[in-house]
Amino acid sequence: NAGVTQTPKFQVLKTGQSMTLQCAQDMNHEYMSWYRQDPGMGLRLIHYSVGAGITDQGEVPNGYNVSRSTTEDFPLRLLSAAPSQTSVYFCASSRTGQDSPLHFGNGTRLTVT
Amino acid sequence: GDSVTQMEGPVTLSEEAFLTINCTYTATGYPSLFWYVQYPGEGLQLLLKATKADDKGSNKGFEATYRKETTSFHLEKGSVQVSDSAVYFCALTGGTYKYIFGTGTRLKVLA
Numbered sequence: 001n002a003g004v005t006q007t008p009k010f011q012v013l014k015t016g017q018s019m020t021l022q023c024a025q026d027m028n029h030e031y032m033s034w035y036r037q038d039p040g041m042g043l044r045l046i047h048y049s050v051g052a053g054i055t056d057q058g059e060v061p062n063g064y065n066v067s068r069s070t071t072e073d074f075p076l077r078l079l080s081a082a083p084s085q086t087s088v089y090f091c092a093s094s095r096t097g098q099d100s101p102l103h104f105g106n107g108t109r110l111t112v113t
Numbered sequence: 114g115d116s117v118t119q120m121e122g123p124v125t126l127s128e129e130a131f132l133t134i135n136c137t138y139t140a141t142g143y144p145s146l147f148w149y150v151q152y153p154g155e156g157l158q159l160l161l162k163a164t165k166a167d168d169k170g171s172n173k174g175f176e177a178t179y180r181k182e183t184t185s186f187h188l189e190k191g192s193v194q195v196s197d198s199a200v201y202f203c204a205l206t207g208g209t210y211k212y213i214f215g216t217g218t219r220l221k222v223l224a
Contacts, residue, residue, distance in 0.1 A: 042216040090156055097210045099145035099164050104156030
């Protein structure tokens with residue numbers, strides 16, 4: 001079982017460049033989300049989705065866009081990369097987004113120079 | 114808003130020692146509580162969960178009890194192994210579609 005698949009694993013961008021982090025899940029989960037992980041700050045929610053066509057902002061949404069055209073895919077777009085967006089990004093999904101546990105991908109390490 | 118506070122690390126123990134990692138929470142209503150573990154270079158994996166007061170979650174020798182009166186969900190293991198070395202995260206979800214994580218506690222177990 002693939003679970004949650006994130007690509008790429010590593011990425012280096014220059015300031016101002018744009019890119020899309022891909023996330024796909026094969027568990028038919030309704031809820032999907034993106035987190036960033038920074039030292040000493042735990043995981044912070046960027047955006048989430050409770051189903052195809054429905055997205056909402058989390059704690060740190062600025063500089064990021066999402067869309068959810070299918071149940072399986074939830075890409076995260078960086079519109080104009082900044083050094084402050086250097087981080088490890090995790091995609092996670094769960095069956096309902098309420099009390100069901102999250103399933104995480106293995107992360108994307110992004111460096112913005 | 115909802116929040117999770119867990120003890121600062123790193124925690125360094127000898128093999129077979131007893132482990133406690135403290136976690137307290139603030140939430141309106143009745144959240145579900147989770148412990149996740151992260152091994153180097155990987156995403157987080159669910160370790161255990163509890164969905165209502167006095168529930169005890171357990172897995173792989175780890176246990177945590179949902180204490181509503183003290184708003185706590187401390188993680189314990191009676192005898193740690195080197196393979197338990199990882200970062201442990203306490204988390205909650207309060208029915209708002211937002212999972213809230215603590216800052217993580219790094220555990221290092223020495224042989």
